[in-house]
Amino acid sequence: MSERGTQRPGHTASEPSAPVGSMPTYLGMPSFPHAARAAVADSQLRRNLTHATTTIRVKRARAIGELEDWPRLRQAAKAIKDHALAHLDTYLARFEENVTRAGGHVHWARDAAEANAIVAGLVTAANADTVVKVKSMATQETGLNEALEQAGITSVETDLAELIVQLGNDRPSHILVPAIHKNRSEIRDIFRATMPDAPPGLTDDPQDLAATARAHLRERFLTATVGVSGANFAIADTGSLVVVESEGNGRMCLTLPQTLISVVGIEKILPSWRDLEVFLALLPRSSTAERMNPYTTVWSGVAPGDGPRDVHVVLVDNGRTATLSDATGRQALRCIRCSACLNVCPVYERAGGHAYGSPYPGPIGAILSPQLRGEGSPVDASLPFASSLCGACYEVCPVAINIPEVLVHLRAKAPKHLSERAVFGLSAAILASPRALAAAQRVAGASKRIVARRGRIRRLPPPLSAWTETRDAPAPPPESFRAWWARTHGTAGTGNGS
Numbered sequence: 001m002s003e004r005g006t007q008r009p010g011h012t013a014s015e016p017s018a019p020v021g022s023m024p025t026y027l028g029m030p031s032f033p034h035a036a037r038a039a040v041a042d043s044q045l046r047r048n049l050t051h052a053t054t055t056i057r058v059k060r061a062r063a064i065g066e067l068e069d070w071p072r073l074r075q076a077a078k079a080i081k082d083h084a085l086a087h088l089d090t091y092l093a094r095f096e097e098n099v100t101r102a103g104g105h106v107h108w109a110r111d112a113a114e115a116n117a118i119v120a121g122l123v124t125a126a127n128a129d130t131v132v133k134v135k136s137m138a139t140q141e142t143g144l145n146e147a148l149e150q151a152g153i154t155s156v157e158t159d160l161a162e163l164i165v166q167l168g169n170d171r172p173s174h175i176l177v178p179a180i181h182k183n184r185s186e187i188r189d190i191f192r193a194t195m196p197d198a199p200p201g202l203t204d205d206p207q208d209l210a211a212t213a214r215a216h217l218r219e220r221f222l223t224a225t226v227g228v229s230g231a232n233f234a235i236a237d238t239g240s241l242v243v244v245e246s247e248g249n250g251r252m253c254l255t256l257p258q259t260l261i262s263v264v265g266i267e268k269i270l271p272s273w274r275d276l277e278v279f280l281a282l283l284p285r286s287s288t289a290e291r292m293n294p295y296t297t298v299w300s301g302v303a304p305g306d307g308p309r310d311v312h313v314v315l316v317d318n319g320r321t322a323t324l325s326d327a328t329g330r331q332a333l334r335c336i337r338c339s340a341c342l343n344v345c346p347v348y349e350r351a352g353g354h355a356y357g358s359p360y361p362g363p364i365g366a367i368l369s370p371q372l373r374g375e376g377s378p379v380d381a382s383l384p385f386a387s388s389l390c391g392a393c394y395e396v397c398p399v400a401i402n403i404p405e406v407l408v409h410l411r412a413k414a415p416k417h418l419s420e421r422a423v424f425g426l427s428a429a430i431l432a433s434p435r436a437l438a439a440a441q442r443v444a445g446a447s448k449r450i451v452a453r454r455g456r457i458r459r460l461p462p463p464l465s466a467w468t469e470t471r472d473a474p475a476p477p478p479e480s481f482r483a484w485w486a487r488t489h490g491t492a493g494t495g496n497g498s
């Protein structure tokens, strides 16, 4: 039975029916260039990131190399996702029907506020004031922890890295490894400062840290009556949800509590079990570089005598149908959150995840967040520009999302500043005239001593300062090619290619 919240998805891919969503926890973040400038100056952060992303990259390449049919798997995954997205209304309705038949309850949420209100209402109805949580991008997107806190409900993150972030009063900076920006000794310090049950002599040995977190969480698992999760996949044919994870904390949250609430983005739908097979081959290799996930938990409604008695699924739009209406941008909804694009991105490796001001950092965040939230805020307007367009993200993406294509598409839609229009207009006029180009080159060469330091131009006067705010440029050469040609050959250059 469909409950509370919103309408059923009777719309098609080309008919957006929901307002662009909001991500309350990340509102008011500075634009990417400003946030990145501070991050790039943090040498410890850069060391942590370089070490972690390099290690993951190498392992992943090895795991992918073992499969000869990786390109075909990738194409199959892309085709399945595209098909599911094109028929989302049908598959979501089928999913709801099958969850309900299996004794579960489906709720529809148009946006983050609605999703959070539904979850808070369900927790209150279960007479609980604490929930244990499985790592979930969807609940980060909706700002669920903060909303529950306002409702007087404590949420306990049980994924080790999420726990570190939560205890450190921090934000995740990576999809798969949310605390990637912290090293071992920083984590030890967080545990010492925030865990009353941490042993006095706690070291920064990874096994010590994991054992401390395990002991800390065990009590919460055994006493919590409500679990909250996301889902990696939702199978329409059977109304099943699938969570894959590496630590086993998810299995505890999904099976021990009496009430289970899963917050799921509507794009997570797969038509059938046969489709899941493809993704269970792709996802572990592409994310953790494992051949299979250590823990894959699947549940379909309520199973007599086994697991939670009260099962709820909150299906969240929050900007997804608006994204679906964009023929180029909708491919971002294929994402399975493997994080491979983050680990190969030169911009992410230097700026880190916080600079993206969104729960989805890195290349996927640069195209997904502005589409889900709209490009109204400084951070969302800046995200499509947070890329060198090198294409490494597209190469590794297991569902073949052409991230550079979407970046360029979003850049073209971004409003152009007056100064930007003026600069491009002036450039076009100069490049169209060999005489004007020669004059401009002479001016640039002459001004070199004024604007350049040690071979680089770091600051230009307005309106060109918009360029040098976020990047520098090589100093103009002392002599242009045209001038060199004229001097050494005694004739003026042709202008063609000069």
Ligand code: SF4
Binding pocket: 175, 334, 335, 336, 337, 338, 339, 340, 341, 342, 364, 393, 396, 397, 398, 399, 400, 401
């Ligand atoms: S965009 Fe592709 S590579 Fe990046 S997280 Fe999503 S599925 Fe993985």
